[in-house]
Amino acid sequence: MKAYIRSAIAISPQKTFNNPAFLDDPAAYRDTRLTSIEPDYSEAIDPKSIRRMSRIIKMSVASALACLKDAGIASPDAIVTGTAYGCLEDTGIFLSNIIQENEEPVTPVAFVQSTHNTIGAQLALLIKCSRYNNTFVSGGASFENALLDALLLLAENKAANILVGGMDEITDMSHAVLSRLGLYKRQPVSNLELFNENSKGTINGEGAAFFLLTNTSSPNDLACIDAVATFYKPDAATEFISSFLVSTSIKDSDIDLLILGNNGDPKNDAIYSQVQQSVFNGIPSINYKHLCGEYPTSTSFAAWLAANIIRKNSIPAILAQGKIPKKKINKILIYNHYQNIYHSLMLLSSC
Amino acid sequence: MNDPVFVVGVGVISGIGNNVAECLHALVEGKTGIDKIKYLKTNHSDLLPAAEVKLSNDELSAISGLGPAVSRTAMLSRIAAQEAWDNSGVENIPSLRTGFVSASTTGGIDKTEEFLTHFLTDNSKGKLRDIINHECNSITTMVAEKLGICHHISTISTACSSSANAIMYGARLIRHNILDAVVAGGTDALTRFTLNGFNTLLVLDGEYCRPFDENRNGLNLGEGAGYLVLVSERVASLLERDPYCALTGYFNANDAYHQTSTSTDGDGPYLAMSGALEMSGLQPQEIDYINLHGTGTQNNDSSEGAAIQRLFHPHYPKMSSTKSFTGHTLGASAGVEAVFSVLALHHGIIYPNLRLQTPMSAFPFVPETAFSRQPGLKHVLSNSVGFGGNCSSLTFSKL
Numbered sequence: 208m209k210a211y212i213r214s215a216i217a218i219s220p221q222k223t224f225n226n227p228a229f230l231d232d233p234a235a236y237r238d239t240r241l242t243s244i245e246p247d248y249s250e251a252i253d254p255k256s257i258r259r260m261s262r263i264i265k266m267s268v269a270s271a272l273a274c275l276k277d278a279g280i281a282s283p284d285a286i287v288t289g290t291a292y293g294c295l296e297d298t299g300i301f302l303s304n305i306i307q308e309n310e311e312p313v314t315p316v317a318f319v320q321s322t323h324n325t326i327g328a329q330l331a332l333l334i335k336c337s338r339y340n341n342t343f344v345s346g347g348a349s350f351e352n353a354l355l356d357a358l359l360l361l362a363e364n365k366a367a368n369i370l371v372g373g374m375d376e377i378t379d380m381s382h383a384v385l386s387r388l389g390l391y392k393r394q395p396v397s398n399l400e401l402f403n404e405n406s407k408g409t410i411n412g413e414g415a416a417f418f419l420l421t422n423t424s425s426p427n428d429l430a431c432i433d434a435v436a437t438f439y440k441p442d443a444a445t446e447f448i449s450s451f452l453v454s455t456s457i458k459d460s461d462i463d464l465l466i467l468g469n470n471g472d473p474k475n476d477a478i479y480s481q482v483q484q485s486v487f488n489g490i491p492s493i494n495y496k497h498l499c500g501e502y503p504t505s506t507s508f509a510a511w512l513a514a515n516i517i518r519k520n521s522i523p524a525i526l527a528q529g530k531i532p533k534k535k536i537n538k539i540l541i542y543n544h545y546q547n548i549y550h551s552l553m554l555l556s557s558c
Numbered sequence: 559m560n561d562p563v564f565v566v567g568v569g570v571i572s573g574i575g576n577n578v579a580e581c582l583h584a585l586v587e588g589k590t591g592i593d594k595i596k597y598l599k600t601n602h603s604d605l606l607p608a609a610e611v612k613l614s615n616d617e618l619s620a621i622s623g624l625g626p627a628v629s630r631t632a633m634l635s636r637i638a639a640q641e642a643w644d645n646s647g648v649e650n651i652p653s654l655r656t657g658f659v660s661a662s663t664t665g666g667i668d669k670t671e672e673f674l675t676h677f678l679t680d681n682s683k684g685k686l687r688d689i690i691n692h693e694c695n696s697i698t699t700m701v702a703e704k705l706g707i708c709h710h711i712s713t714i715s716t717a718c719s720s721s722a723n724a725i726m727y728g729a730r731l732i733r734h735n736i737l738d739a740v741v742a743g744g745t746d747a748l749t750r751f752t753l754n755g756f757n758t759l760l761v762l763d764g765e766y767c768r769p770f771d772e773n774r775n776g777l778n779l780g781e782g783a784g785y786l787v788l789v790s791e792r793v794a795s796l797l798e799r800d801p802y803c804a805l806t807g808y809f810n811a812n813d814a815y816h817q818t819s820t821s822t823d824g825d826g827p828y829l830a831m832s833g834a835l836e837m838s839g840l841q842p843q844e845i846d847y848i849n850l851h852g853t854g855t856q857n858n859d860s861s862e863g864a865a866i867q868r869l870f871h872p873h874y875p876k877m878s879s880t881k882s883f884t885g886h887t888l889g890a891s892a893g894v895e896a897v898f899s900v901l902a903l904h905h906g907i908i909y910p911n912l913r914l915q916t917p918m919s920a921f922p923f924v925p926e927t928a929f930s931r932q933p934g935l936k937h938v939l940s941n942s943v944g945f946g947g948n949c950s951s952l953t954f955s956k957l
Contacts, residue, residue, distance in 0.1 A: 286812075291693060291695065292693065293715070298667075298751075301751065301754075301755065302667070302670065302671060302674050302751060303674065303678060305671070305750055305751065305754045306671070306674055306675055306678060309601065310600060310601040310750060310754055311601075312754055312755075312758050313758075314758065315755060315758040315759045318751075318754070318755035318758060318759070319755075319759070319817055319818055319945065320817070321755075322663060322715070322717050322945050322946060323663070323694070323715035323716075324715060324716040324717055324944070324945070324946045324948055325817075325946060327716075327812075327946065327948075328812070328945065328946025328947055328948065329817070329946075331812040331814045331946070331947055332814055332815070332816070332817065332947070335814050336812060336814055337811055337812050337813065337814045337825060337826065337829060337947075338811065338812065339810045339811070339812075340716070340810065340811075340812040340946075340947070341714065341716060341723055341727075341810060342715055342716050343712060343713065343714055343715075344662075344665075344693070344694045344695055344713045344714070344715040345695050345698075345711070345712040345713045346693055346695035346696070346699070348695075348711075348712065349695075352712045356727065359730050359731075359734055362559070362734065363559060363730070380677075380681075383677075383681045384677070384689055387682070387686060388686060388690070437710070439699070439702075439708050439709075439710075439711050440708070548699070
């Protein structure tokens, strides 16, 4: 199972879309939530279609279409998306409508666009793609399962080009609810200082990232995806990491860079410290959630980051912090856990 | 990668029964589960019939072993998944890599409705325990833990074809040697969210639905859960009982026509059915029975019928829509109907399409109107079509 990343596009709280520069001017926030920097969609999507689209649909459709364009693929052989929360804004609108109008909602638009497969469906409609179309809603393993599905399809020779994406949105309602659940810092913090805060909680994030994966290499490939694996509530992180390294036949010394899911919450981050003192001892590492915030499909942002680091053979200064020795980066391992429920590993390498 | 995948366990709960035996009995007797809405609190209970599972949340809680305050979707899932898991006997085989792939469209939204009623007046109100399982995947992980399954847990949501895609994914995880055994299917409870959604789309029949009738007037919603236990050949050989059948074909396609309706010629259902047949190496005339998606809406039945005509003319298999019994159980429907398809094959029986009086004039075929025994059934096809053009078909074959 190996896939070539022909293109990768992200819309995120950073200036990642339509921007040839690579995180050289990081967006700073002082908040408990980071909001995506959205482009002018009228360039990417037909204005007639935009009108009805919620934010997550727009972010996703725009990045997916740009991803196809970059790869020079008009219509892929499969579209697979992963989203933990799906189309939250439309779900909230329709639910509120039912309650406030005493079960006499006036329009089905929000209901129709609330289904979790709306993004995959809208893409299929827009590019007239009648091929394989699937949507995973597996919490903190949603993007990972979409990626696994794509790798399986490539291995089955069912598809040569696959569009894979991960996306989640914040709404005012979801932020209020998740804040009450104690996920975030009590006070606004500077995102770029997230790892120096030492207080409970993290910062909320969102975004959409799409990848065009292929089974054949080309000179334009950013990187390769070698493997993806998820683990549900593992007893010991070190054990599954070791078994993953064995199953992918790599030694820890082969890994040039780790991308870790630290999110600024001490309890959450203790798990990463632990593996860095054992299985990952001595491997240079960077964090990413101070740039995009914490959300269940943030690993799609991490994969976008990894693919670009490999392609450009350069780590943005905001991430390297002058601590990473300069050498050729051939292999990156992304390790993330979402609320210590799902843990995941994604291995990327230079092609 | 093309190794056979066997069905070794089935479990179902729906408006016609709380387990496989009860559902089978109702199917044989021709007893519909559609009735006046009794359990869901809604203003529409006098106007819109539905096929509810005939148990209150407290009663479901007692059977499922889950707390009475959790989502009804989770309780339905636990009951059907546990029945399938117990039925398979897989649990008795040590050191297997097991998975739970469950589908849902509503997740815990029944509880979110309760939460929001309070939250909307003041966002510090509403019990947090009512919102923590909003996500579909919370339902899946809750049930997986009860089943003792941990190697792979995932959730798929592709509207009304969700469960078919869960079954496909489960089968593929086995074929790729990632797992040895998978419980795959789906669950959805009747909720005010979906009832009002479909009502606003004007696709609900105020009378009992009549799939594939010329005068059909929409669908009735239902609720339930249905799961299969899928295993590799190696695991099947370790079990005491023979498998029910093999899952020989599956295919996922998109109609790419409209967000909520299917193309006139049924492009999506046609691609799904022909793809599933191709994978199973079957010619159309070898299919003995089609469990139709057959919702009873003008659009679905014309579109699905057109696809069947394109693929099967002039050799039409017997066919019926069991949604005339269970209503449309949305994300669970392909799981419930996969169980019914497996049972049809296993027992050599074909279910009637209830209330069919005037066959659709556009087509030369007529779904079955009476129950019959067909001991020679070899291959069964199950269709599902969803919002967003998501179409998937499965073929099951006798061993």
